[in-house]
């Protein structure tokens with residue numbers, strides 16, 4: 001699998017983590033995945049989570065850095081985090097594409113998966 005750059009202990013991801021009240025966060029900035037509260041190994045062990053973030057990278061590439069950020073923040077203001085259209089798309093992509101990132105292992109069960117922040 002061809003993965004983008006992964007940044008551990010990212011201050012940007014830490015800020016998002018506190019904003020969302022989440023124990024751990026992965027977020028896409030440009031073509032990199034930024035992590036806070038989770039190691040690279042733990043992140044890569046959840047192919048649903050990887051597929052979710054890969055969809056954000058695709059959205060970034062489709063809309064450009066500014067286009068993505070503006071749409072993302074407008075979606076947040078209008079719909080709340082959980083219903084941001086990019087997040088809805090990313091959750092659907094996670095279900096569709098997790099098998100691409102499973103590296104031959106069985107897919108994790110719902111209990112083993114990283115939960116999406118709900119607010």
Ligand SMILES: [Zn+2]
Pocket residue numbers: 052056086087090
């Ligand atoms: Zn997301």
